[in-house]
Amino acid sequence: MTVFALDIGTRKVTGIIGYMDEDEILHVLDFETIEHPYRYMLDGQIHNIEGVAKVISTIKKRLEERNEVKLEEVAVAVAGRFLKTVTCELEMDVPMDFVDSDFVKQLELLALSKIPLSDQDGLELQCVGYSAVEYKLDGLWMKSLVGHRGKKAYVKVVAALLPNQVVDAMISTLKKVGLKPTFMTLEPIAALEITVPEDLRILNIALVDIGAGTSDIAISKAGFIVGYEMVPMAGDEITEALAQNYLLDFQAAEQLKRNLDSFESVETVTVTDKKVKIDREEAFKVIKPTVEVIAKQIAEKIVKLNNGSPSVVFLVGGGSKLSILRKELANCLQIPEERVSLKSVEQIQKVKSHKQGFVGSEYVTVSGIAYMAASGSGSIYDMVEINGQKVKLLRIGQGQTVLHALLQNGFNLSEIFGDFKPPITFKLNGEIITIPQRKLGGLKVFVNGVETPLYRRLKTGDVVITEKNNTEDDEQVLLSRYVKPYVAIVDGKEFAIVTPKVYVNGQVLEDLNYQIQEGDIVEVEKMDATELMKRFEENLQVVQFYLNGEKKQVKKHKLRLVEVKEDESQIKVIFQTEPVKIQDVIEDSKPIKIKLNGEEIILNRKNNLVVVNGNYVPVETPLEEGMEILFEPYKPIVADVLTMLNINPRRIKNYTLLVNGQKASFVQELKEGDEVTFQFEEKTED
Template sequence: MKYPQHLVFGLDIGTRSIVGTVGYKERDKFNVVAQYVKEHDTRAMMDGQIHDISKVGDTITFVKQKLEEQIGRELTEVCIAAAGRVLRTVTVTAHYEFAEETIVTPEHIYSLDLLGVEKAHDEINANNETDINFYCVGYTVVKYYLNNYIMSNLENHKANKISAELIATFLPEEVVSGLNTAVGMADLEVANLTLEPIAAINVAIPQMYRMLNIALVDVGAGTSDISITKDGSIIAYGMIPHAGDELTELIAKNCLIDFKSAEKIKFNLSSKKKIITYKDIIGNSIKMPHSELQELVNPMIENITQEIAKKIIELNGGKSVSAVFVVGGGGKIKGFVESLSKYLNLPKERVALRGEEVLGDINFFQKEIKKDPLLVTPIGICLNFYDQKNNFIFVNFNGERVKLYNNNRLTIVDVAIQTGFPNEELFPRRGKELNYKINGKSRMVRGELGEAAIVTLNGLPVGINTLIEANDKIKIMGSTFGEDAKITIDKIPEFSNTIDILVEDKKIKCPQYAEVNGQIVSNYYSLQNNDEVVMRNYYTVAQILEFMDVEIDFNTEIFVNNKPADLDEKVYENFTINWTFKSSESYEKENVNEAVQSGQNHEENEVWKEDKLEQNEEIVNLNITVNKKAVTLKGKNKYVFVDIFDWIDFDLRNSKGREIVTLLNGEKTKYTQELHAADRVEIYWKE
């Protein structure tokens, strides 16, 4: 073969033209074996951004074919660079601590860099007030630290902690997507993507010069990209949207010519011609003195260089730099470097075009190629491949092209983390948990597990820890939630099904019941979040009678564990309940006893009894209020509380496990309590 098996194909997709370069690195030299330049037929790109993807794709295809003819082989991969039209930069510091003192490996350094890039990405997202998604197109390490001390190279050192201060550069995803689509139309895969100022500085300012505070300005057609070095590192990147096209447009408007003709005149300004000849759109042949044309563009040159100077000072912490290197076609126009030196307050010799001087280690096989500032960025794009090839791979993740920092052990999980795919969607997710209290103690029920994520690699199902390679196609369908936690009363451990009670010497199994938030519920009630459950281990006498469908009247005397009891008496497991029916005579005696207990003396009780016996011979009507409604009791010579139920609409069998509340003149009362005229009665179920 004429050339080594692997050739690097670099493509500088500029606003005015596309430059294709093919070559290979041999020791410290880069050999350019083929190069081709093609100007856009239309203004398919403006200010460094693709406006007409199809047109740009056609031009890339044409350049690729011309290069393939020169080298005699097919090109399938390409290195490209993005312009900084809407560039965002973030400076961050990342740290990586070892459990014990460890020898630092390249993998540790890549991991540290990745932490920094992820941190920068988080910062971009946190401060992003737009709908634009930003894509990391490159990063530059400013300084490495070994155990908090600055170290130029961490590899093979022993460390407890390593750190990196780096600048990460971001562009909107649509800018990167447009570039990828355009090269894809030429049947090319992107092998490496960088930023134009990063590519340019790798050629224009070698590492040995970066101890100095130098600015590099790449003046293109649509943008002027800026990078600054200091103390051995690149400390800042920036851009202004002013460059050579503004001069071309000015010439076109004033000379009444088309854009391409204006471009030729602009280039002639850099020549020694005293008279510049052109034809305007009317067809007139015009001869214009070079000096007159120079006077026309000088104000625009002043404006552009003033803006560049302001940006340099801003990026350099509010002060000028020590020197400026200018590359790119836009900087070749006469008066540009002189004007820039003026606004930076630098001697003219400190601002210089860089072309042949920085391309000394570049060997061009095409002897007709002249080493020129125009070639700095295209060559830098190729060289950047060698700097980044062991660090980056591209994969397709859920339909999007993703750039990863490769440590030769990348898995699908790494891709998911890099792209911000939610970690919880990688693994089966539980439904919502259920929290409740049982007898005052907090308890929690977990939700069910859902389905695991569905992961495919190049169309085949795999696990999330599967290793990946460049250009793999990965798809992840997120895991699902399981069912939310649920539990019914009868499934609570404290629920014991029944309470056994002896009623009239027969064992009765009463179902246990629970109160939820103060309300009695069935055993099949499904608990809700934060419910408070009290599991009742007793029944009241009234509830047992209702459960057995037994009705009693005021002549019934109830005993619980052989002791007199009322309907509200609590009955627990294995308690006994019995009842007897009282005669009228015993009922009268009970009333007498109650009267005695009310505090009257013995003689008063005798008089009271005689009066009552006399009244027994008469039938009286008794007017009272029940639940604030007037009720008249009729047909008896005297009335007790239980008689009320014969005259009101109140179903004693409708308790549903609730206790009945009986109040007489605001006080709790018994069913046998005697009633008097104008008494106020309240009867209701306790909720």
């Protein structure tokens, strides 16, 4: 399965596509990196959604075209200067003979349910990643609980939180380019996951992902990831120091910074268009105060989170390439310089690139994102509704089940389960539906109006409703429960009711009181609102009129789809009527694109000439019975284009005028795609 991952950074965006083989090696098939043309992001957060979306769209299109794939789902990671971390713990009974992986996930999710939804200032927060830092079984420390037997299981987790606005901006940006975020994690988690494999996590390692806007930190110790932190300073501060000292624009200063470790001196151009040659050692003196501040802040965060200096520091990200920064960080942590190591993606055994150029520390994080998404580890967020309350679910692997969601939101096992009768299982539009018939307590659970088993996976937008089942339930499972009529509402009044066709085991069935049997295959016709609208428009009143002497007839009104509302019993398709206007029956006057002296311009057409019964009228005038319309569409000519050149005709001595390479006149009509060439010789002054 192809995985598409994006590392959306402060300075640039990188996208890769690849796959995971059976040996858990990530194969990178292709990649694309584009720098933001402007500062659309600051400190790791998206500020200009439209701008970032354009960059992502270009990367997506290039990868799709080169690899002949359609990219609809994406894995991403988030960062930001407002990162907060919290620790949660939970102990619960083991309701089985031994602990399996599903129970461990449930245990972790219940611990995460204790995460605060806002900080002390009321800022709403969202969990963007977590790690289990400790397990216990009956009070004894365990590295893993899976497969063990015991009575009580305990977990401690550390969770990373960001403001809702940061996550919402990421999701909104991806939706603008037609991408669904199916995997989301924290940037340092992704980098550490692929850089520090489990067998190395017994060592005390600090991983620092230094980008342009933030420096993100993750710590491993004793086999676990024990915490995350963030410093709101990184490569951009160094770039800005160079820009201010040498009077460079940001792009020139950024290029200077990137070349400092490769060349003894670098030539560049100042904002005053002056060429300068900058010596490396001189530039290092300029940036040293800024580097010291960044290194000090990173070191302080590491020491506080780790309760001391780590054994080793791994650096990734484009901002970590400066040797002066690595040296200063080692000095601040008081560890040997050789223990601060720059990690490049080509050094990582879990990554194999099939395309040249995929080298450097800047590709580690995006590889980690893809690796975690392909391996099924990490977290995904879905927004669902449970009994009228909006709930953010942390998805693990393939996503949370109904049972996980209920447990995470305060239900206990005794409330949910009861004694079961044999379930009825059938297929509804290709989906397997199992109806548990409970008695003596328990809950009925409905997802989007359909009674649903507890193991069903939830997705964004699902509506979950629970009902108490206090008495024995012998209710028949009727077909009518799953067939909703379409009710057309036009201008606030019920217009028509349409019942979709229903097939049971391949045969059309009109009796909706049919009792569904074990193994039935049910197909309910899905009716498109647009098709319903066309069907209803056939019954609308018509109007006759004359257009340039020709008799015509159209519907006097047209329907506009307002919304589709679905409840437990029906689907309301709501329409509003609008009068048909003159502009609906005349030629559409859209702008046209042409080229003038090789430059593409848009030529906006002027108002069309519309005369009704001898009088000029606007095109927004509604059609009326017997209306006589004279219409002549505006046709642009060469003279309209030449006005854009702002040329004084009195200064012209000779000229050449061509349209598509042929001689033309000023009144020649223009069409979409025409190329106009106008060259002239000016008169010389006396």
